[in-house]
Amino acid sequence: MSRSWMRLDNAALIFPAVRNSRWANTFRLSADLTDPVDPAVLQQAVEDLMPRFPSYYLRLGTGFFWYFLEEVKAPPRVRPEYAYPLAHMSAREQRQCCFRVLYHDRRVAVEFFHVLTDGTGGVIFLKNLLAQYIRLRYGEEVPSGGDILCLEEEPREIELTDAFQRCSGKYPLSRREDTAYRLRGRPDPRGGTHVITGLVKTADLKAAAKACGATVTALLSALMTDTITEIQAAHVPRKSWKPVKVTVPVNLRKVFDTETLRNFSLVLNIGVDPRLKDYSLEELCREYREQMALESAPEKMAGRIAANVLPQWAMGMRVAPLFLKTLVLRAIYSRVGERKGCINISNMGQVNLPPEMARHVDRMDFMIGVQFTYPNNCSVVSYGDTTCINMVRNIQETELERRFFTRLVRMGIPVLIESGDAEEEL
Amino acid sequence: MYCVKCGVQLEDGLTACPLCSTPVWNPEPAKRNIHYNPDLYPKQDVRGKFTILSLVTLIFAAISLGCLIACLNYYGRADWSAYVAFSALFLYVTAVLPAWFPRYYPVIFIPVTFAALEGFLLFLCLYTGGHWFLSLAFPVVGMVFLFTYAAFWLARAGILPRLKLRLLGIWFILLGAATMLIELFIHITFPLPMFNWSLYTAGVFAVFGLFLFIASFIKPLRRALYKKTFV
Known part of the structure; x- marks a missing residue:
């Protein structure tokens, strides 16, 4: 059969x-x-x-x-x-x-x-x-x-x-964007993906987001941008600075009202250019809330989808043997895939379980592996009253994680840090 | 309709704002019939593509005519310049002519391209005093055209996959036979041995075509083939 x-x-x-x-x-x-x-x-x-x-x-x-x-x-x-x-x-x-x-x-x-x-x-x-x-x-x-x-x-x-x-829309939206600053580090000789998890109270995070007039995703993106800007300032002379952008996946099921179980999300690269001014956290939150609202409009998403879907059905692409397609897709990916953002922040949001299940489940985690060139990645999921922020990396330096979680603590949000089997509270 | 100066909403049909007397530039209300006055709007520049194509056409014409005139002046007859002129004409018909249309229409331009090729080869044959056009070039180009056109229609035809596979099998078997015909035409035109290489190509194409033809009747094989080769 x-x-x-x-x-x-x-x-x-x-x-x-x-x-x-x-x-x-x-x-x-x-x-x-x-x-x-x-x-x-x-x-x-x-x-x-x-x-x-x-x-x-x-x-x-x-x-x-x-x-x-x-x-x-x-x-x-x-x-x-x-x-x-x-x-x-x-x-x-x-x-x-x-x-x-x-x-x-x-x-x-x-x-x-x-x-x-x-x-x-x-x-x-x-x-x-x-x-x-x-x-x-x-x-x-x-x-x-x-x-x-x-x-x-x-x-x-x-x-x-x-x-x-x-x-898909009929007209593709251009993929043209500024190249973003790239986080770097020394490859970890142990290999593999290393995770530092920060556990925070969801209510604290929501309260902080509300105080900044932003969503949780916008707040975390703003915090991450601020952190990466600090890192760029510490390692790169100002004249060589680049825009700092974070890649935020958007769940299109909500935008287009569909229930597919296959891939249906697109990433938005939201960010600011720190050469223009020193953005405060509130400004970043406002900027990101607006950028996300503007960029995730259905017609813009349809245009972005069209930019991916239309080439798939182009006759030249269809009849090209797989190895040629692979070469083309690799070239596209290296040009636009991972050069337009510094890090992924994927926020799964609140996961709810029916009470029959919830009493048997203590915690949920979500992790995205490091990208091909991004050495770090950040994934967020909330379950119960806890939000779990998983930061993965394949480099030795933990500067990004340290700065990021310290910023949260300085904002008055207690963070419980987990890493391997060592646990410490900041 | 709003006043551009004080921002108040104006009743339909007013020609000036009652508050500040600012004229209303488009007093016709949307509900009534709007008479489009083309003079009010700047003309869209739609010349871009056609300007370039006209320029290209002029360049082609200038090269051909320039060479012809130069050649006639120098030799008193169209010597090498005829090659230039006919090559330019062939190139123009195949590459530039389709660009005048909004998109490439294969139904029209595939035959036009092959007709241009036949014409160009006929010119070469006549001009060089060869005897290969009718016995070789014409039938071979004609066959290539028929196979290309058939492949094009086969790709576009909205028919059942099994029927498509069957037709594709027949297409390959006929292609094999066509290679034998090509060698036959070469044999007729030039003193070369018959069926020297075409037996091999015909054999390979026939086996492949037969495989596709048979596969079209066997559902699992047909599905496996489709899975591996869908585009």
Whole structure:
């Protein structure tokens, strides 16, 4: 029997093209439960989800003209955590399954290759995995509704569609932007991705954002910009300064009102040019709130999507063999992909679970791996009354993390820092 | 409608603001019929593309005519300048002519390009006193045209994938046969041995075409082929 397969969605096209033997674009979502994880039950939950989530249980295949995603023969085996978070997902592993399920003590983690879905899709999958695990492990009646899907239902067409094609505008928006300052550091000889986590009270963060007249994302982006500006000032002579910009993914499901489970987000590069003036935090917050509101207007997003979708269907692009496409996509990625921002700040927002699940889940984490050239990345998720700010890096210096979290503390927001197994309160 | 000076809203049809007497430049209310006066608006400059194309046309004409006149003056006949003129004409028809249209129309320009090529080759044949046009150039270019046009229509045709695959198989088998015909025409025109190389190309194309033809009847194979080669 032939296995079903699907085209990569528009955003996913870039990820197999730019991966290499040491790097692939992955992200991780995890939840800490109240009890140690039972791997057999977790495995059963992973298997139970397979018919309802066909757009996740996929492997990456190589065609003559395009990559494609093909149904896996069997659901992936759950594994104990075997390395640092977001261990490299090799091409060989991607050919077997594009996500992995890990457990360690009380923690369940799912690491996705970005070709499958984005953060929002990942959260939906993790919620459903946890729901099924809790049903099986504790016999809880977790009701379906909201993000918890009914496993007996057939997957809906809208969940499997490439929403970029449907929501693309007719006229592409230019990608022209100033090149941003690039954070640098000495590569860590230990290799891998290192994480420093800051835990803050969500209420404190919201109060601080409200005081600045901004959203939490705008506040964190403003703080990060301020921090990076300080770093640039400390390391680069003023005449060589560059704009400081942060890359903020926008969940397009809210903009275009769709429920796809595949990739449907675009990044905005918001920032300021510190050569023009010394921006205060309030000014940055105001600037970012306005930039985000302006840039995430549906018509502008449709134009941005068109800039990605229209070239996909150009005859020259379609008939070019895959290796040529890969060369072109790599060139585009190196030109516009990671030169227009300094760091990613991906804010997943508040994750809510039904009470039947919430009493078994203590904490949730979200981590995006470092980009190809960005040595740092920042991911934020709120669960319960705690916001978890994960800063990942692949360099030795922790200057960015230190300055960033110290700024939060100076604003009157207590931060609990975690790093590996050492914990200290600032 | 608002007054540009004091910002108050004005009743439809007023020609000046009652408060400050500022004239209203567009007193016609939106609800009534608006008579478009083209003189009020600056003309859009739409000449850009056509100016360039006219210039290119002039350059082509100048080169061709210049060479012809120079050649006639010097030799008393159109010697080498005829090559220049016909090459320029061929280049113009294939590359510049389509640019006059809003977009490239393959249905028209593929035949036009091949017709220009046939014409150019006919000129070369006649001018050099060759005897290869009718027996070689004409049929070979004609066949290439037919295969190109068929491929174009096949790519565009909105037919069932299995039928498309079947037609593609036939296209490859015919392409193999066409290589044999080309060698036949070469043999007729020049004293070269017949079916020296074309048997190999015909064989390869025939096997490939046959594979596609058969694959079109086997659903799993057809699906696997599509999965690996979709564009």
